[in-house]
Amino acid sequence: MSKLEQFRAETRAWLEDNCPPTMREPIRSFEDLYTGGRNPEIKHPDQQLWCERMAARGWTVPHWPREYGGGGLDKEECKVLREEMERINARRPLESFGISMLGPALLQFGNEEQKLEHLPPICRGEIRWCQGYSEPNAGSDLASLQTRAEDHGDHYIINGQKVWTSYADKADWIFCLVRTDNSGSKHEGISFVLFDMASPGVSTRPIRLISGSSPFCETFFDNVKAWKRNRVGEEGKGWAIAKYLLTHEREMISGFGAAPKKSLGEAALETLGADASGRLGNGILRHTIAQYQLDALAFAATMSRVGDEAKAGQGLGAASSIFKYYGTELNKRRNELNLAIGGEAALGWDGEVYHGGATSRDWLRSKGNSIEGGTSEVQLNIIAKRVLGLPD
Amino acid sequence: MALVLTEEQVMLRESAAGLLADRAGVAQLRALRDAGDELGFSREVWQDIAAMGWPGIAIPEAYDGLGYGYTGLGLVLEQAGRHLSPSPLQSSVLVGTTAVHALGTEAQKQALLPSLAAGELLVSLALQEGVQHAPEQTAMAAVPAGDGYTLTGDKILVLDALAADRFVVIARTSGSAGDTEGLTAFLVPADAAGLTVERRSLVDSRGVGALHFDGVQVPADGVMGEPGRAWAGLGRTLDIANIGLAAELLGLATEAFERTVAYLQERKQFGKVIGSFQGLQHRAAELFAELELARSIVLQALQAIDADDPELPKLASAAKAKLCEVAQRATNEGIQMHGGIGMTDEYEIGFFIKRARVAQHCFGDYNYHLDRFARLSGF
DSSP states (O other): HHHHHHHHHHHHHHHHHOOOOOGSSEEEEGGGSSOOOOSSOOOHHHHHHHHHHHHHHTTTSSSOOOGTTOOOOOOOHHHHHHHHHHHTTTOOOOOOHHIIHHHHHHHHHHHHHHHHHHHHHHHOOOOOOOOOBBBTTBSSSSSGOOOOEESSSSEEEEEEEEEEETTTTTTTTEEEESSOOOSSOOOEEEEEEEEESSTTTTTEEEETTTTTEEOOOOOOEEEEEEGGEESSSSTTTTHEEEEEEEHHHHHHHHOOOOOOOSSSHHHHHHOOOBOOOOSSSHHHHHHHHHHHHHHHHHHHHHHHHHHHHTTOOOOOOOOHHHHHHHHHHHHHHHHHHHHHGGGGGGGOOOSSGGGGGGGHHHHHHHHTTTTOOOOOOHHHHIIIISSOOOOO | SSSSSOOOHHHHHHHHHHHHHHHHHHHHHHHHHTTTTSSSOOHHHHHHHHHHTTTGTOOGGGGSSOOOOHHHHHHHHHHHHTTTTSTTTTIIIIIHHHHHHHHOHHHHHHHHHHHHHHHHHOOOEEEOOOOSOOOOGGOOEEEEETEEEEEEEEEEEEETTTOOOOOEEEESSSOOOOSTTTEEEEEEETOOOEEEEEEEOOTOOOEEEEEEEEEEEOOGGGSSSSTTOOOOOOOOOHHHHHHHHHHHHHHHHHHHHHHHHHHHHOEEEEEEEGGHHHHHHHHHHHHHHHHHHHHHHHHHHHHHHTOOOOEEEHHHHHHHHHHHHHHHHHHHHHHHHHHHGGGSSSTTTTHHHHHHHHHHTOOOOOOHHHHHHHHHHHH
């Protein structure tokens, strides 16, 4: 038996023994995702148990190094673990911005002390992170952010306001872009600092969206103290880290464009019925769905191709901008089609009969996909200038 | 299979780009058009192409081909699309050869594929009868006569009809128009008694013709495969033909786009380079994203041929539909963004829109293939 096969056998046995049956049930809503933190939201006690068991093996973040709380698995082993988890429909034990956003940035830009301090609690689901980027006057033009950090020797004093801070009201710590210098160009003088959301002077207010309640908050800083040892990278050089994370975020958001298992066309056929030839009765709707499915297929092929090219050392410039732009526009098209196919049922806002308005709320929420993480228009600017070389 | 080109494939693409740009570019196409050239391509250039081995790229080694697969042929076709190269690469190498391979008997394959691989023999498919691609509607009658058949009727849109040495003719031996059963493929020499080949002139200035069959006798050894059962082999031929044309359209659309972006960078109005206007920038950027999607679906479809993927029919229609859409947009934007000069015959961008529409139409356009894609997707 090869080493990998042995790993598979052991993994399979361990998962069988340790994954609680409740954690093998499909995820029905966001509350089924376990996000950890000091005051974790627990829908089922097994969520915590499952997270603890996986974290003990480093498998909440299997690809991170062991010394930082990860599993130290290589690509092949990660794939095996993923496949074995999928085999028994095991849920992912922990979802968090610490894993998806801050962790990669710390691994790339953090010093050893910062990695040792912050990564293990992320892996164990003990500390929940939020991202302090956008401000009321710094959306698409993020680099014009004005939250100020004043130098006080071994610490900064921070004053200002962030907006669109996801889960700020639930997070324990924040990774935050602040201005440490106002004298140079707007891209200079930005620093990337970490601080505790329980610090005196931090307050948050949730934002209600057109789709209803949301994880987004407004976040206010009133003379908040942040230690300099928790600044990642050099002072004034935070923009590089911010950009790195934005690229990361774009890829995450564009992933929403991936087609679901049952195709829209088949779903429509089930809901609306077929004509005598077995086709969807309304030819106009059928055409629109076919266009969507064709583009979704080509988009998925592009994600694979760019991934394969990256592995082969070839790269598509501004790939994340193309993905962000196209993936979110696709997702909006899919949601519009869900609404068209569902008719009255899809327009429901509240109540059991409408599943709490899931379809209409998803549809409304999808409008934000092409705004958050850089609008579609900003992505098109990036493609036009960086790839096509068109002038200002 | 990784959606990435191997080093060998990249080399093939580069050598194709070099030869076609040099010997079979838009200038040569214009010269052939202006001279009213009967064939629509240069025999001399074709010999150079044959010397490169390209006609045999997708033919298995057992038949003296290179056994290099359709992904390799797709790369050559993409370059042919970039340079609008007039040659039998589409008519004979892509479609005719695939038809012989997919429909022919072992004896026919052994007799024809080696000379097709050498580029010495040209075979073209005679399928279409009405103004639209509708293969199951084939009505041309093949009536049993002696140990063979007699063909009577008409075919149009036969690519490189005047240059072809033989035709693979699809005709009906049973059933009626609309049935997929009852279609049979026949191998007919260009000089068969009763066959008239008429040159037709389409907007792209390529060699194309109409065939008139007036009681053409086809002996038993000219029947390809089991009578009445050509649908599967024809389907495979058309899937591959459409993926090859999608590869050509990818090259064509990419070239038209790159020429347009270059023009946006040099043309000045209102005291500024017009490429600095956001209204044009965003249209160009959207088109660029579409071209990236187009490239991915073409590569996936080409690899599906070589991997014997059961999803081939769906991927073929996906690739053709997507490339019809993107090539149409790229060529339309090409004319619009070039402004007045784009409308002149002297400027080359017009050649791209003309070839695009013919390649889009051949073997089914956007409407045909998007409908087929939906059907094969279960709705």
